[in-house]
Amino acid sequence: xxxxxxxxxxxxxxxxxxxxxxxxxxxxxxxxxxxxxxxxxxxxxxxxxxxxxxxxxxxxxxxxxxxxxxxxxxxxxxxxxxxxxxxxxxxxxxxxxxxxxxxxxxxxxxxxxxxxxxxxxxxxxxxxxxxxxxxxxxxxxxxxxxxxxxxxxxxxxxxxxxxxxxxxxxxxxxxxxxxxxxxxxxxxxxxxxxxxxxxxxx
Numbered sequence: 001x002x003x004x005x006x007x008x009x010x011x012x013x014x015x016x017x018x019x020x021x022x023x024x025x026x027x028x029x030x031x032x033x034x035x036x037x038x039x040x041x042x043x044x045x046x047x048x049x050x051x052x053x054x055x056x057x058x059x060x061x062x063x064x065x066x067x068x069x070x071x072x073x074x075x076x077x078x079x080x081x082x083x084x085x086x087x088x089x090x091x092x093x094x095x096x097x098x099x100x101x102x103x104x105x106x107x108x109x110x111x112x113x114x115x116x117x118x119x120x121x122x123x124x125x126x127x128x129x130x131x132x133x134x135x136x137x138x139x140x141x142x143x144x145x146x147x148x149x150x151x152x153x154x155x156x157x158x159x160x161x162x163x164x165x166x167x168x169x170x171x172x173x174x175x176x177x178x179x180x181x182x183x184x185x186x187x188x189x190x191x192x193x194x195x196x197x198x199x200x201x202x
Contacts, residue, residue, distance in 0.1 A: 006046060006047035006048035006049070006052065007021070007046055007047060007048060008046070008047050009047075015056070018055075018056060019056045019057075021046065022042060022046065022053055022056055022057065022063070023063070023066050023067050023070050024070075025042050025045045025046050026042050026063050026064070026066075026067040027067045027070055027071045028045070029041055029042065029045060030064075030067060030071070031071070036060070036064060037060070037063075037064070038060055039053045039054060039057070039059075039060050039063065042063065065131060068110065068134065069133060069134055071107075071110075072107065072110055072134065074107075075100075075103055075107055075110055076137060076138065076141060078099075078103070079096060079099055079100070079103075079138060079141060080141040082095060082096070082099045083095050083096055083099075083141065083142055083143070084143060085143055086142070086143060086144070087143055087144055087145065088144070089142070089144045089146065089149050089151075089196050089197070090189060090192070090193030090194075090196045090197055091189070091193070092139075092142045092143070092144050093139070093142075093159075093163060093188075093192065093193075093196055094185055094188040094189045094192065094193060095185070096138060096139075096142070096163075097163065097166060097167055097170075097184075097188060097192075098181050098184050098185055098188070100138075100167055101167060101170055101171060101174075101184070102181065104171055131164055132157060132160055132161065132164075134164075135160030135161070135163060135164050136156065136157070136160055138160075138163075139156065139159070139160060139163070149197070149199060149200055150199040150200045150201075150202060151199055155199055155202075159196065159199075162192075162195070166188075166192060170184075
């Protein structure tokens, strides 16, 4: 079959392995270039044709999102340490967003995931399954009793979408001049924090 050709002479044993190897190749390319990559770039690095990659990922956006998810484990560990002990949801989310925006400069995969192409031709990118999965994993690291503050699974998904959109907006347009981290904390705590705490009254 076509999908078993190429692969540096060592074809994958099954579809799961093929998908993992495609993502791994994309992660390596992003880490090396610090930029978005194309299906053609990944196919060339694996020695396969583009159609082989498309078999597992329908678009470059889908592959970029999967690559971002696969490469941010280290970021999530650092985030966990940053928000450890913060039990107030508004404080935890504020700190997480400030930390994430700072980390974007050091983690190309994370920046690509947040900026993606969702502000241009693909506005659905920011609410993709992969992006939501990342966000749910992120807030799952908080020491927050979400249920105590009125959050169920549906409202947590809404909060994740809100947080992702907020981070993306600051990543793309940080302001002129950009706020310092302390200024950003004050801004987010006042405006975003109010919205987060409003869930108690819903």
